[in-house]
Amino acid sequence: SQQGEEDPQALSIQEGENATMNCSYKTSINNLQWYRQNSGRGLVHLILIRSNEREKHSGRLRVTLDTSKKSSSLLITASRAADTASYFCATDPGGYQKVTFGTGTKLQVIP
Amino acid sequence: DAGVIQSPRHEVTEMGQEVTLRCKLISGHNSLFWYRQTMMRGLELLIYFNNNVPIDDSGMPEDRFSAKMPNASFSTLKIQPSEPRDSAVYFCASTGGYNEQFFGPGTRLTVL
Numbered sequence: 001s002q003q004g005e006e007d008p009q010a011l012s013i014q015e016g017e018n019a020t021m022n023c024s025y026k027t028s029i030n031n032l033q034w035y036r037q038n039s040g041r042g043l044v045h046l047i048l049i050r051s052n053e054r055e056k057h058s059g060r061l062r063v064t065l066d067t068s069k070k071s072s073s074l075l076i077t078a079s080r081a082a083d084t085a086s087y088f089c090a091t092d093p094g095g096y097q098k099v100t101f102g103t104g105t106k107l108q109v110i111p
Numbered sequence: 112d113a114g115v116i117q118s119p120r121h122e123v124t125e126m127g128q129e130v131t132l133r134c135k136l137i138s139g140h141n142s143l144f145w146y147r148q149t150m151m152r153g154l155e156l157l158i159y160f161n162n163n164v165p166i167d168d169s170g171m172p173e174d175r176f177s178a179k180m181p182n183a184s185f186s187t188l189k190i191q192p193s194e195p196r197d198s199a200v201y202f203c204a205s206t207g208g209y210n211e212q213f214f215g216p217g218t219r220l221t222v223l
Contacts, residue, residue, distance in 0.1 A: 031210055042115075042202055042214030043154075088154065092210055098167050099212070101146075101154040 006089060006105040014110050019076040021105040023089030024069075030094030032065055034074050037086045037104070046074075046087075081111045115205055115215035123221045129191040132218045134203035136184050143186050144212060145178055146202040154202075160186065193222045 007022045023032070031050045035043040049056045049065045049072065056063045062075040076083055086104045116135040124130055136143055144159040158168040163180045171178070175194070180186045190197055200219050204212040 033210065033212075035212075040217075042204075042216050043212070044214070045211040048210055090212075096161065096166050098156055098159060098170075099144075099210075100156070103153050 006087070006102045008105060009103070010106040010108070012108040012110065013079055015079060015081055017079055019079050019083070019107055019109070021074045021087050021107070023072045023074070023102055025072075025089075025091045025102075026070065027091075027093065029067070029091045031092045032063075032072050033090040033092065033099070034061075034063060034072075035088045035090060035101070037088065039085070043088060043101075076107075079107075079109045081109050083107060084109045115203060115213050117201075117203055117215035117218050119218060120216065121219045121221075123223065124193055125223050126194055127192045128222075129189065130193045130197075130220060130222075132188040132190075132201050132203075132220070134186045134188070134215060136186070136203075136205040137207065137213055138184065140205035140207040140213070141183070142206045142208075143180060144204040144206075145186070145188050146204065147199045148202060148217075149199045157188070190220075193220075195222045198222050 005024050013019050031048050033048045034046045037043045047058045047063050049063050060077045065072045086106045088104045089102045090099050092099045118133045142161045145157040146154050148154045157170045158178045160180045178188045198221050200217045202214050202217045204214045206212050
């Protein structure tokens with residue numbers, strides 16, 4: 001099964017609302033990353049949080065990490081129609097072990 | 112920098128034909144990843160290289176798939192012979208020693 005499982009699978013909100021996506025994983029990590037994928041495009045890196053960090057901010061993005069629960073959340077505040085995309089978490093065990101992407105959350109922001 | 116470059120962007124071929132996908136890394140990057148994305152299986156890592164050396168190819172589905180890095184900036188993914196179940200979007204991504212992966216635009220492969 002996937003190392004990272006996002007929840008919910010799909011989310012539809014009105015412009016201006018906040019969107020929260022969750023990621024659960026199974027094994028220990030060195031860091032966890034969030035990526036965005038617009039339809040028909042490659043993934044774009046959004047933010048990285050290390051295993052010794054609990055929260056990180058970047059613009060309208062806020063990421064939290066709880067290593068005891070093996071979970072992370074991505075919050076997008078004041079959403080915009082342009083935020084419509086799929087969002088993936090990716091877990092990095094460190095060293096030469098491979099980064100594993102989750103199943104993704106499809107976010108739709110309605111103008 | 113143009114970013115990661117993939118070619119072709121779209122490929123339609125018939126079952127049994129050989130398919131070669133190409134990827135040019137960002138200058139200075141030393142790790143290269145090949146992924147496959149489908150609705151059913153999501154994003155799967157096929158193989159990754161570090162400094163031109165394959166590190167993990169456990170995701171390569173079967174012997175019909177092969178990948179090479181003939182030099183530090185270029186990689187190919189070959190499928191021979193191709194089958195309809197190989198239809199997917201294939202991405203390559205590169206990193207330069209940090210954790211962020213830079214993805215190419217993908218190659219949409221359709222095998223009829």
